[in-house]
Each structure stands twice: as structure tokens, then as C-alpha cells.
Amino acid sequence: MADLDPGWDVGGGILNGGYLLSVVGRAAVLESPHAHPVALSASYLRAPAAGPATIAVESGPSGRTLAHS
Incomplete structure (x- = not known):
């Protein structure tokens, strides 16, 4: 669960894509x-x-140094 912050609105109710990717x-x-x-x-x-x-x-393949999600 996350709470998307309205402070990242770039206009018109659209949240910044970089912010969404970080969440x-x-x-x-x-x-x-x-x-x-x-x-x-x-x-x-x-x-x-x-x-x-x-x-x-969803977890994908994982190994000693990398994992996919």
C-alpha cells in the first residue's frame, strides 16, 4: 500500500513520472x-x-547478484 503525494502533481492531476517510478x-x-x-x-x-x-x-527469477520483479 502506498499514499501517492499530491505535492508531485505536475498539472491537471497528473503525478510526476519519476516520482511514480520511485514509489x-x-x-x-x-x-x-x-x-x-x-x-x-x-x-x-x-x-x-x-x-x-x-x-x-511479482517476484521473478533471482540469483546471487540480480533479481527480477
């Missing part, structure tokens, strides 16, 4: 066996509203 990246790191992300990528289907949000993280 999702943090959720992925919390579920990962590794402490830091190596690479992040996102495609946005629509602009989410500020407020409560649910983030689902």
Missing part, C-alpha cells in the same frame, strides 16, 4: 533479496490520482 521501485526493493535496484523501467497506461494506491510486486 514502485521502493516497493520492488522491499520484496527483493537485494538492497538496491540496478535498473528500472516503466510504461504508464494512465495517470493515477493522488491518494491511496495498491502496488503488487
Whole structure:
């Protein structure tokens, strides 16, 4: 669960994409066996509203140095 901050609104109720990626990246790191992300990528289907949000993280293959989420 996350609370998307309206302070990151760039106009018209659209939240900054980098902010959204950081929220999702943090959720992925919390579920990962590794402490830091190596690479992040996102495609946005629509602009989410500020407020409560649910983030689902699905674990993928993981190894000694990398994990996919």
C-alpha cells in the first residue's frame, strides 16, 4: 500500500513520472533479496490520482547478484 503525494502533481492531476517510478521501485526493493535496484523501467497506461494506491510486486527469477520483479 502506498499514499501517492499530491505535492508531485505536475498539472491537471497528473503525478510526476519519476516520482511514480520511485514509489514502485521502493516497493520492488522491499520484496527483493537485494538492497538496491540496478535498473528500472516503466510504461504508464494512465495517470493515477493522488491518494491511496495498491502496488503488487511479482517476484521473478533471482540469483546471487540480480533479481527480477
